[in-house]
Amino acid sequence: MVLAQxxxxxxxxxxxxxxxxxxxxxxxxxxxxxxxxxxxxxPSRRLSTMLRIAFGQKKMFDRPVVGLLHFVVYAGFLLxxxxxxxxxxxxxxxxxxxxxxxxxxxxxxxIGFFEILALGVLLACLLxxxxxxxxxxxxxxxxRHREMNGWxxxxxxxxxxxxxxxxxxxxxxxxxxxxxxxLGSSHYTPTxxxxxxxxxxxxxxxxxEANLILFERIAWWLHIVGILGFAVYVTYSxxxxxxxxxxxxxxxxxxPMGTMQxxxxxxxxxxxxxxxxxxxxxxxxxxxxxxxxxxxSDLSWKSLMDAYSCTECGRCTSACPANMTGKLLSPxxxxxxxxxxxxxxxxxxxxxxxxxxxDGKSLLGDYILDEELLACTSCNxxxxxxxxxxxxxxxxxxxxxxxxMEEAQAPASWNAMFQNLETNQAxxxxxxxxxxxxxxxxSS
Amino acid sequence: MPDTELMIPTMAEMAAKNESPEVLFWVGCAGxxxxxxxxxxxxxxxxLNKVGVRFAVLGTEESCTGDPAxxxxxxxxxxxxxxxxxxxxxxxxxxxxxxxxxxxxNTLKNEYPALGGHYExxxxxxxxxxxxxxGKIGLQGGGSFKGQKITYHxxxxxxxxxxxxxxxxxxxxxxxxxxxxxxxCKTKGLCCGAGGGQMFKEPETGKKxxxxxxxxxxxxxxxxxxxxxxxxxxxxxxDGLKNKEKEDSIRVYDLAELLVQANEL
Numbered sequence: 001m002v003l004a005q006x007x008x009x010x011x012x013x014x015x016x017x018x019x020x021x022x023x024x025x026x027x028x029x030x031x032x033x034x035x036x037x038x039x040x041x042x043p044s045r046r047l048s049t050m051l052r053i054a055f056g057q058k059k060m061f062d063r064p065v066v067g068l069l070h071f072v073v074y075a076g077f078l079l080x081x082x083x084x085x086x087x088x089x090x091x092x093x094x095x096x097x098x099x100x101x102x103x104x105x106x107x108x109x110x111i112g113f114f115e116i117l118a119l120g121v122l123l124a125c126l127l128x129x130x131x132x133x134x135x136x137x138x139x140x141x142x143x144r145h146r147e148m149n150g151w152x153x154x155x156x157x158x159x160x161x162x163x164x165x166x167x168x169x170x171x172x173x174x175x176x177x178x179x180x181x182x183l184g185s186s187h188y189t190p191t192x193x194x195x196x197x198x199x200x201x202x203x204x205x206x207x208x209e210a211n212l213i214l215f216e217r218i219a220w221w222l223h224i225v226g227i228l229g230f231a232v233y234v235t236y237s238x239x240x241x242x243x244x245x246x247x248x249x250x251x252x253x254x255x256p257m258g259t260m261q262x263x264x265x266x267x268x269x270x271x272x273x274x275x276x277x278x279x280x281x282x283x284x285x286x287x288x289x290x291x292x293x294x295x296x297s298d299l300s301w302k303s304l305m306d307a308y309s310c311t312e313c314g315r316c317t318s319a320c321p322a323n324m325t326g327k328l329l330s331p332x333x334x335x336x337x338x339x340x341x342x343x344x345x346x347x348x349x350x351x352x353x354x355x356x357x358x359d360g361k362s363l364l365g366d367y368i369l370d371e372e373l374l375a376c377t378s379c380n381x382x383x384x385x386x387x388x389x390x391x392x393x394x395x396x397x398x399x400x401x402x403x404x405m406e407e408a409q410a411p412a413s414w415n416a417m418f419q420n421l422e423t424n425q426a427x428x429x430x431x432x433x434x435x436x437x438x439x440x441x442x443s444s
Numbered sequence: 445m446p447d448t449e450l451m452i453p454t455m456a457e458m459a460a461k462n463e464s465p466e467v468l469f470w471v472g473c474a475g476x477x478x479x480x481x482x483x484x485x486x487x488x489x490x491x492l493n494k495v496g497v498r499f500a501v502l503g504t505e506e507s508c509t510g511d512p513a514x515x516x517x518x519x520x521x522x523x524x525x526x527x528x529x530x531x532x533x534x535x536x537x538x539x540x541x542x543x544x545x546x547x548x549x550n551t552l553k554n555e556y557p558a559l560g561g562h563y564e565x566x567x568x569x570x571x572x573x574x575x576x577x578x579g580k581i582g583l584q585g586g587g588s589f590k591g592q593k594i595t596y597h598x599x600x601x602x603x604x605x606x607x608x609x610x611x612x613x614x615x616x617x618x619x620x621x622x623x624x625x626x627x628x629c630k631t632k633g634l635c636c637g638a639g640g641g642q643m644f645k646e647p648e649t650g651k652k653x654x655x656x657x658x659x660x661x662x663x664x665x666x667x668x669x670x671x672x673x674x675x676x677x678x679x680x681x682x683d684g685l686k687n688k689e690k691e692d693s694i695r696v697y698d699l700a701e702l703l704v705q706a707n708e709l
Contacts, residue, residue, distance in 0.1 A: 258550040258605025262558040263519045270523040276531065292517065321635040321658075326651030375648040378515050378640030379600035384631055400517030414516050417644040421521050425507035425528075426473040427644055436503040438475070438482040439489075442452040 002094045009091035009224075016228035023235035027308060029349065030342045033356070034301030039251040049389075050250040059387040066131075069124040073163070076121035077242060080170070083114050087224050097177075100191050112195030115171060119196050122167040125160045132156065139314030147333035152238065152312055159239050166226045173219035175200030180212050244309035245388040251302055252389035257380045260397060261300075263291070292401025295362040296341050299398055306390040307338035316382035316392055327375035331382035331392035337367035338395060364399045373399050374411065445490050445709050452489055454503040455536045465500040467566075468533075470543035470552065473508050474675030480682070481675040484698040488544055488568055490709045491700060495580040499542075505532050509551040516641035523559065526551070530561035544568040544700065546601035546674045547639075553606070567602060569612040569673045569699055576618055581703065589621035589706055595667035596623065597658070597681060598633030599674035612673050615699050619706050621669075626661045634658050638676035659684030663694065670696045 039046075052058045057074060061067035086099045100107045131137045140156070142148035174197035180188040182201075204212060234240055241248075253259075265288045271278045293299045296307075316331035317323050323330050341363045348356050364373075373396055382392045403409045410418070417427045425432050458465055469492065475485040492499050507529055510522035533541075541563050543549050553565035566574075575581045594616055602608045609630045616623050628634045637647065637654025647653055659681055662670050670685075672678045678696055685691045697705075 256550075256554050256606050258601055259554040260514055262555065263523075264558070266519060267523060267527075267559065270520060270527055274524060274527055274531075276527060291519070319632070321637060321654040322648070322650070325654050325657055327648045329648075371648055374645070375650070376640050377600070377635045377637055377642050377654065379635035380604040381600070381632075381635065384604050397515070397517070400515075401519060402517075404517030405519060410516065410518075411645045413645040414518075414641060417516070417641075418513060418518050418521050421508055421510070421513050421525060425525065426477060427508060427512050428473065428477055430477045432504060432507075435476045435506060436454070436501075438471070438477075438485055439450070439452045439501070439503075441447040442450050 006092065006094045012225060012228060013088065013091065016232055019232045020235060023232070026346045026350065027235065027240075029354075030296075030346045031301050031304045031308065033297045033342070033345065034299050034304040035297075037300040037302055039302055042254060045254060046250045046252075049252060049254075050246055053252075053387070053389060054245045054249040057387070062387075069127055072117070072120040072124045073128075076117040076167075079117055080114050080121075083111070083170070084224070084227055087220070091224060096187050097189065097191065100189055105192070108192040108194065111174065111191070115174065115194055115196035118167045118170050122164055122171075125163045125167070129157070129160050129164075132160075139318040145314065145317060145330060145332070147330055147336050148312070148314075152336065155237050155239075156312070158233075159237065162226065162230055162233070166223060166230065169219045169223035169226060171197050172200060173216055173223055176204060176212050176216035176219060179204035179207065180209065180216060183209055183212070185209055185213065238310065238312045241309050241311040241388060244305065248305055248309040249389050251305065253302075253391060253394075257383055261394070263401075266291070290402065291405035292403070293395070293398035294364050294402045294406070296338060296345065297356075298402070299338070299363075299395060303338065303391070303395050303398070304342060306392075306395075307335050307342060309388055310335040310339065310390055311388075312336065313387070315385040315387065316390070319381040319385045321377055321379060321381065322375035327371075328369065329372040329375035331396075334368060334372070334392045334395055335390060338363060341367050364402060368399060370403065370409070372396075373403070445493065447486060450486070450489055450493055453500045454505075455500045455538075456503070456505065458500045459536060463498075464537065466498045467540045467542050467571075468536075468538045469499050469501050470541050470545075470548055471501055471506060472543060472545035472548045472675065474679075475544055476506070478675060478679070480678060481698075484544055484675070484678070484700055487698065487704040487709075488700040490704055491572070491575070491581060494707075494709055495575055502532065509548045509556075511547040511551045512641050512644055514551070514555070515639070516644075526556060526559050526561070530556055530559055533561060533563065538563055540564045540566070542566045542568055542571045544673075544675075544698065546599040546605070547676065550601045550605050567606075567608060567611075567673070569602065569615060570608060572615045572699060572703060573611040576615060581707065582618060588708075589619040589669075589702070592621045592669060593624050593665065593667040594619065594621045594669040594671050594702075595626055595662055595665045596629075596671045596673075597626070597636065597662065597677055598629060599672070599677050600633070600635050600639055602673055603633050604631060612671070612699055615703065616671055619702060624665045624667050626665055628661065634661065636674075636677040636680035638680045643676050643679070653684075653687075655680035655684040656687055659688060659690075663688060663690060668694055669702070670694060671699060671702060672696060673699050 057071055060070050089098050090096055103110065132140050138144055142153040174194045177188055178194060178198055179201055181190045234242065268278045290298055296304060312332060314332050320329060320331050345356055348359060376396045378393060380393060420427055420429050424430055455468065471485055474481040507525050509529065510525035514522035541552055546567060549565055549567045552563060596612055596616055598609065613623065634657065635654060636658055670681050672681060678698060681696045685694055
């Protein structure tokens with residue numbers, strides 16, 4: 001019986017690891033469809049950003065109540081994993097609570113601490129569901145934000161419910177274990193009462209040993225299979241932020257938010273046009289295949305990592321001046337569209353032996369529309385809001401570059417502005433000779 | 445100080461006399477051509493004259509920094525303007541620049557270095573704060589703003605883009621007025637609606653204009669003055685007030701104008 005359980009465990013564990021490995025490989029391959037960009041400079045500054053923003057969750061505490069609830073779930077996720085380690089060892093080795101004899105009295109304290117976290121996670125997830133379903137927090141409502149319709153809305157609820165189920169499983173597993181210890185059941189070595197689950201003992205008062213063992217085993221399997229299933233599910237879900245928040249903050253932009261990425265590839269041409277000495281005379285200019293971005297492969301790999309890191313909380317969209325005044329633009333949708341496009345290309349690669357075959361679609365046009373791009377004021381409110389330093393503005397501006405430079409598709413008034421800039425060096429139609437007229441009364 | 449007494453030398457004039465200024469005042473297109481913002485330009489030059497800073501302007505040798513072209517997606521036009529400006533600035537050996545436009549400030553400070561233009565760039569709010577800190581300009585007597593409510597509208601390109609939130613507020617504090625904050629301020633400040641090239645096009649279809657949303661917040665503070673530090677914000681807030689028919693009861697002023705008024709320069 002023990003051996004059968006061990007084999008079953010190994011099979012489930014191995015399958016989960018294999019599935020996760022497949023997904024991680026595919027995701028990293030689609031991220032690497034993006035353009036190279038060096039984000040390895042200033043490692044100590046990057047590390048400190050990651051520690052503050054991802055590990056320390058600094059920006060989540062901009063909204064203290066939600067920040068605290070989220071911190072409980074996050075701490076639970078990190079620390080309960082230590083108990084999962086024990087469960088995996090037990091499962092593989094056919095043992096029960098392998099760490100208990102090693103840690104002695106400290107084991108009971110440790111499990112008690114995990115139980116406090118588990119209860120905290122359970123309550124926090126319940127409150128998160130209340131916020132979604134009953135309080136109807138605006139930024140989370142599909143009825144208010146079209147990008148949340150269907151799968152994204154369901155995904156959010158599935159994750160919260162799964163976490164609640166997992167926490168119930170761990171607490172009731174411990175409760176049944178305690179009841180079995182009290183009965184003196186042979187495999188259940190006494191550990192002393194666990195802090196939270198001992199409150200469940202009255203439930204098990206009149207249960208016989210066989211039923212208790214059955215219950216304990218079901219809860220144990222539910223917990224571990226649930227966790228492994230959750231880990232696989234996460235790689236298909238918006239919930240991937242639990243892993244990607246760390247690299248995403250590490251590789252975040254370090255220049256002031258107002259800085260737009262330069263395009264050195266056109267500087268030589270502009271210098272030649274202006275009759276200026278070029279930076280690298282004698283060298284033929286490397287002309288890029290495309291100015292700006294039409295599809296995900298034209299974006300920086302970091303923008304693509306941003307897309308997979310987004311957990312669709314909608315802080316960006318709720319702060320976006322265009323969105324709040326009823327325009328089509330939603331920065332969250334920009335990130336979700338980018339990920340949807342990456343997922344499509346990932347499937348495309350899988351079906352075509354690892355190569356992307358042109359499907360006649362592109363990020364701009366089939367996912368993101370001109371009207372969305374044109375509504376952006378580049379105010380950086382979305383960038384400021386993101387708790388894990390995702391930058392929707394980078395994508396918007398790259399897509400604008402493609403439309404304007406490759407296709408010359410700009411609103412007529414922008415074309416007039418460009419023309420004024422080129423002929424009068426001002427965005428309005430004034431003569432450059434009049435530029436100093438404001439000081440006409442001066443004494444020099 | 446009447447405008448006719450203002451000293452506003454150009455870089456060319458200074459160079460001809462073999463002189464160089466402490467700081468170049470970058471006026472910007474709005475400061476040069478927009479009737480309303482020309483008053484801000486003059487107010488700032490009054491302050492520079494009053495404190496006796498050796499400054500100069502480029503005059504007709506200045507061009508747009510290229511910010512609106514770049515944000516609209518036209519990198520060619522941006523680089524044409526930027527490289528032209530950098531050539532002029534480097535020719536005069538400019539080291540330090542002050543400007544009253546956050547868009548010019550952001551572009552000169554953050555984007556010109558990649559194209560070979562390396563300068564110390566200061567926004568006029570920071571510059572004014574430094575003058576106040578150094579005791580070079582300050583309020584004599586109670587000032588005309590005592591007891592009045594002023595609210596400050598954060599420019600995105602000053603605030604979020606470059607982390608400048610306190611300097612403009614410290615300038616306003618010297619006015620002895622009551623500084624009241626809007627619901628969304630500092631890092632959470634709401635855009636006026638003009639950035640990213642929006643100044644030069646009609647807004648996309650929606651249920652409201654951004655500047656109306658913002659001006660409603662400003663009105664809700666009960667302030668009689670909206671202080672701004674950006675030419676685009678000034679246009680948007682003024683238009684918003686007109687739309688709400690509040691242009692007579694609430695005024696929009698730049699920081700430099702408020703200092704000039706308070707000090708009766």
